[in-house]
Amino acid sequence: MAEEVVKNLEEGDVGKDIDTVGFLAYPVLQAADILIYKADTVPVGEDQLPHIELTREIARRFNTLYEPVFPEPQAMLTEEAKLPGIDGRKMSKSYNNAIYLSDDEETVNSKVLQMKTDPQRVRRTDPGNPDVCIVYDYHRIFTDKETQSQIDTQCRNAQIGCVECKKILAQNLNRFLSPVREKRREIEKDIKRYEKIFEEGTEKARAVASETMGEVRKAMKLWEF
Ligand code: SF4
Known part of the structure; x- marks a missing residue:
């Protein structure tokens, strides 16, 4: 390990x-x-x-x-x-390379524009390879199959630029995140209700944890000490 x-x-x-x-x-x-x-x-x-x-x-x-x-x-x-971070490394808060569910539209657009692409594609006229591109990794999740396949072909034939490709992704990501943002706004309006749900959940989890620890102590015969 x-x-x-x-x-x-x-x-x-x-x-x-x-x-x-x-x-x-x-x-x-x-x-x-x-x-x-x-x-x-x-x-x-x-x-x-x-x-x-x-x-x-x-x-x-x-x-x-x-x-x-x-x-x-x-x-x-x-x-x-x-799903890698926008710089291609493991997505992590400490690398500051994550896209958050709480990011607003502008932040998502800016993060997507910063994403690394196929390093071999230097000029717009160079053919690209979606298999080694982080932007395409995201398209696999957030873009419909038909558009994915179009982008794949267009990228390999230098028929689409990376900026255009990123704009499509940003749009799809924002479409995906829109209901999440809406829900977040709703929750913020009624935060007390959700705090209560968290507290109730904590109590339930504590009861389960306490029962398990009882079984652990019994199995290890820790009662005897
Ligand atoms: S066109 Fe899209 S998939 Fe191709 S290298 Fe550029 S960003 Fe990546």
């Missing part, structure tokens, strides 16, 4: 304080967050698969050493399980 973590390190991690117990133990913390609620399915992106595998291993180890308390959770991936 440590090898997997090191393999997943990206350029942006260099120089960060990674030789700490906090960094090493973080996957265990994630595993605890899953196992304490006995989740059997976890919706994740492709980057998180090693964490789910480690979680399964921890569950197996505990169940074998003590008593079968934890289910072994399975990952739930969507059809497009990986």
